[in-house]
Amino acid sequence: AQSVAQPEDQVNVAEGNPLTVKCTYSVSGNPYLFWYVQYPNRGLQFLLKYITGDNLVKGSYGFEAEFNKSQTSFHLKKPSALVSDSALYFCAVRRDNQGGKLIFGQGTELSVKP
Amino acid sequence: ETGVTQTPRHLVMGMTNKKSLKCEQHLGHNAMYWYKQSAKKPLELMFVYNFKEQTENNSVPSRFSPECPNSSHLFLHLHTLQPEDSALYLCASSLGGEQFFGPGTRLTVL
Numbered sequence: 222a223q224s225v226a227q228p229e230d231q232v233n234v235a236e237g238n239p240l241t242v243k244c245t246y247s248v249s250g251n252p253y254l255f256w257y258v259q260y261p262n263r264g265l266q267f268l269l270k271y272i273t274g275d276n277l278v279k280g281s282y283g284f285e286a287e288f289n290k291s292q293t294s295f296h297l298k299k300p301s302a303l304v305s306d307s308a309l310y311f312c313a314v315r316r317d318n319q320g321g322k323l324i325f326g327q328g329t330e331l332s333v334k335p
Numbered sequence: 336e337t338g339v340t341q342t343p344r345h346l347v348m349g350m351t352n353k354k355s356l357k358c359e360q361h362l363g364h365n366a367m368y369w370y371k372q373s374a375k376k377p378l379e380l381m382f383v384y385n386f387k388e389q390t391e392n393n394s395v396p397s398r399f400s401p402e403c404p405n406s407s408h409l410f411l412h413l414h415t416l417q418p419e420d421s422a423l424y425l426c427a428s429s430l431g432g433e434q435f436f437g438p439g440t441r442l443t444v445l
Binding site: 253255257262263264265266267270272311322323325326327328 | 337339341376377378380383391425427432433434435436437438439441
């Protein structure tokens with residue numbers, strides 16, 4: 222069975238500091254991995270994805286994520302956090318030979334303080 | 336804007352009412368999805384449609400009835416809902432890769 226775990230319900234970071242939001246996954250076969258962000262009262266916005274190729278993936282708003290096959294992780298990172306990055310972040314996975322169905326993690330609330 | 340629209344954005348209904356949620360995309364996507372997002376819970380996939388055919392129903396109660404007349408439109412018909420059905424209902428579409436989400440309908444059942 223496929224699953225995604227985001228071990229932290231909340232992450233607190235000071236503005237200007239680097240941030241990391243953790244994600245680990247379990248899937249048979251090759252994983253397709255995604256990060257989404259949700260601002261209050263809005264739908265989810267796509268940030269970035271890993272399909273194949275370089276393990277470091279760059280996405281929107283200065284975010285990047287590193288695929289680590291041995292640790293089955295896909296942590297989201299940003300070198301310098303902004304207050305406007307405060308939102309709910311979701312990691313998602315699907316198998317490479319499956320249709321569009323995604324399995325989402327439970328979400329991590331990121332709070333960036335000035 | 337993601338190219339996926341949902342109406343209405345907010346809906347308040349009684350348990351005996353019948354209402355419908357609408358989702359629309361003109362991105363050329365062939366798959367559409369309904370999700371339920373409740374407070375303190377992960378996203379729950381409800382239904383999946385591929386090329387207008389329902390390919391997944393995640394044990395959703397029959398008081399939720401989806402309809403997909405074409406690849407661009409998706410409806411969720413609601414009747415005799417319960418207060419615990421109050422949530423944000425999100426629609427998404429995809430072309431096999433990442434999903435694009437609408438802004439959601441905030442549903443309150445009294």
